[in-house]
Amino acid sequence: MKHVVSVSLGSSRRDSRAEVELLGERVLLERRGTDGDLEAALGLIRELDGKVDAIGLGGIDLYVWAGRRKYAFRNALRLARAARKTPVVDGSGLKHTLERRAVHLLADQIDWKNTKVLVPSAVDRFGLAEALAEVGARTLYGDFIFGLGLPIPLYSLSFLQKLAYLLLPLITQLPFAWLYPTGKEQEKTFRDWRSRYYLWADLVAGDWHYIRRYMPEDMGGRSVLTNTTTPEDLAFLKARRVGRLITTTPRIEGRSFGTNVMEALLVALSGKYPLSEGEYLEYIERLGLRPQVMNLQEEA
Known part of the structure; x- marks a missing residue:
């Protein structure tokens, strides 16, 4: 089974867990909030590194865009670099x-x-x-x-x-x-x-x-x-x-998951990171993701 975890700086009251079957794969989706504690988020990412297929960053942006230029948040880069083996995404690609x-x-x-x-x-x-x-x-x-x-x-x-x-x-x-x-x-x-x-x-x-x-x-x-x-x-x-x-x-099970979770899901299903814009669109189409x-x- 593929395993995707969103490590969020948001409230732990919003935590959730769901299993889905997509493109012939069983996937466990989790969301774990750290109540704004950056150090707790760093520790959780280090703990998950190498044990899950992809990690999403919730409650914080790794990148923001203006036109075709991309800018990284310093705090978020620190979180992303805490993982050495597992891909870390923030949903910006999705x-x-x-x-x-x-x-x-x-x-x-x-x-x-x-x-x-x-x-x-x-x-x-x-x-x-x-x-x-x-x-x-x-x-x-x-x-x-x-x-x-x-x-x-x-x-x-x-x-x-x-x-x-x-x-x-x-x-x-x-x-x-x-x-x-x-x-x-x-x-x-x-x-x-x-x-x-x-x-x-x-x-x-x-x-x-x-x-x-x-x-x-x-x-x-x-x-x-x-x-x-x-x-x-x-x-x-x-x-x-x-x-x-x-x-x-x-x-999924009564809630819509964040873009960071869904982007991590696509990375886990593809077994590839990073994905190009065309590859994101290909998986969006294959999964039938619509508003x-x-x-x-x-x-x-």
Whole structure:
């Protein structure tokens, strides 16, 4: 049996375990949270190294993109280098392919040219952001608003890309927890000036923890496009009157796993690392990975 483990800086309350059969292989998928403890994550990766087929990094980005340029976070590189034998991935390769593809596949259900989209962090999901620009959605890139706490909405992807070229070499050297909620911080929600940008949008897309953190009490039937959601997250979304939940990764035993888990799964199935963009797309097609749409208020 193939064995894939996501080592996450997120809350251990979200831990899960599932067995699946894909392409004739049995695979055990696990998610293990370390509650924001970087040293615990390092220790767990060293313990798993050579014993599992692939490791995913959760709750932290190893790489972020701006156009075709890739920037590595210092803290995440330290984690990845703790494994000497087992491949370590963060989901960025899959985000760049799976999420871009999902936007185009949803064109028969969403009139993108007449849809306003909020992406709280575009550098974390640059493939998604580029795809939204390609289909003509009116998109607000919230990197300054939600990442840096500055009331500067951006509507131009090319302008965001130029700013990213200037800022990412510096930002990626900062402690990751300054930029993204880890551990118990992921469980906190806030209602402040940032929440009003959700009400401008018809659909909010991107990382779940960014989306959840500032979501207003009443989403008024708006849609959410994201990746990892648990049964608890579904209850949260229903309570805030989200109309549709669209997940880019499949639901397995009641939850959709993160892109880092799914990328590690593809690496384990292929027996190869790294995979090219074409190879990611080949496995996405072979596995039939398509966005899943849930009408939450109808279910409620």
